[in-house]
Amino acid sequence: MAISRAAGLGLHLAVLVWYLVAVQQNLSVTAGGRHIGAASYGGRWKYLTFINMILQTSFFGLCVLTDLLNLLHQPNKRVQHFTYRIGVLQDWLFTALAFPVGFFVVVSFWLIYAYDRELVYPKILDQIIPTWLNHAMHTLVLVLLMVELTIVPHHCSNRKGGIAVLVTFCSCYLLWVLWIHYISAIWVYPILEVLSPFAMGIFLTVAVLITVLLYIVGEKLHHWRWGTVKLMKKLD
Numbered sequence: 001m002a003i004s005r006a007a008g009l010g011l012h013l014a015v016l017v018w019y020l021v022a023v024q025q026n027l028s029v030t031a032g033g034r035h036i037g038a039a040s041y042g043g044r045w046k047y048l049t050f051i052n053m054i055l056q057t058s059f060f061g062l063c064v065l066t067d068l069l070n071l072l073h074q075p076n077k078r079v080q081h082f083t084y085r086i087g088v089l090q091d092w093l094f095t096a097l098a099f100p101v102g103f104f105v106v107v108s109f110w111l112i113y114a115y116d117r118e119l120v121y122p123k124i125l126d127q128i129i130p131t132w133l134n135h136a137m138h139t140l141v142l143v144l145l146m147v148e149l150t151i152v153p154h155h156c157s158n159r160k161g162g163i164a165v166l167v168t169f170c171s172c173y174l175l176w177v178l179w180i181h182y183i184s185a186i187w188v189y190p191i192l193e194v195l196s197p198f199a200m201g202i203f204l205t206v207a208v209l210i211t212v213l214l215y216i217v218g219e220k221l222h223h224w225r226w227g228t229v230k231l232m233k234k235l236d
Contacts, residue, residue, distance in 0.1 A: 003151050009067035011151070012060050015144055022136040026050065029129055032127040047070035048173060049137050052105045056141060059090070059098040066090045085164040091154040093226075095222070096162040097169060099145050106142040106205065107214070114193060119191035125185050149218070153226040166215055170208045 003011070030044060042052040070174040112120040121134070156162075177188050187193045195203055 005067055005070050005086035008152055009064065009071065011147075011234055012067055014022055015148075016060040016064055018056065018136075018144075019060060020054065022133065023053050026053065026137070029133065031039060031223040036224075038221055040186060042176075042180045046176065046180050046188045048101075049109070050200070051106055051173070052101055052141065055104055056144070059093050062086070062090050062093060063148075080209055088155070092157045092162075094155045094219060096165045096215070098130055099149065100166055100211050101169070101217040102141045102145050103218065104207075104211045108210070111139045119194070120189060122190065137226055144175050150225060154222065156222055159216075159219065162219075163215055167208065170211055174204055174208070175227070189212060 010048075022176060026044070066083075066086050069086060103136075109120060117123065125134075177192075181187055181192075191203075
């Protein structure tokens with residue numbers, strides 16, 4: 001059973017505030033020049049973790065807007081149609097990007113961290129980024145997504161279309177990483193420095209395939225929890 005719209009608004013508003021605080025703290029701790037990577041070409045926007053934080057903030061901001069629209073009186077069909085379209089966008093953003101990308105960030109970070117943290121999060125960063133902020137970026141993201149999936153039903157986007165959007169997103173990010181290396185001769189992540197061109201190609205391809213797999217995992221979990229959710233739920 002889904003929670004009420006009022007309860008959903010409270011939850012989404014709390015999560016949105018949390019992400020806004022986390023993003024603001026990320027900006028503040030990396031603005032002083034101590035984080036050399038954030039000061040180099042591409043700034044924070046070369047890190048998938050930061051891009052994901054903006055993605056999650058945008059998604060939960062859209063959730064708050066959707067909840068408010070659904071709670072407000074809707075006097076005519078035009079307003080109802082706008083509310084419906086916003087709801088569709090919310091569902092699409094969750095299933096196609098927010099869930100699989102957020103899931104991938106958490107899983108890939110901690111797997112590489114467990115193998116050799118210097119390849120993804122050098123120990124020197126402990127002196128710059130507080131532990132709580134590290135977990136906000138690399139742990140709680142998945143927790144909050146699982147809470148969202150468990151208590152709020154979403155209509156899953158068409159699988160082919162959703163995966164196409166996700167693969168396009170991943171491809172654009174990988175091209176961005178390669179462009180940064182071409183322009184500045186630096187790799188965004190230390191792990192890329194130790195890989196041969198062939199091994200890097202395999203690594204990046206596997207990363208994209210894992211992200212696609214996580215899309216399917218999210219879809220399966222949602223169907224297991226909610227069954228088939230109709231688009232018209234936003235207008236009920």
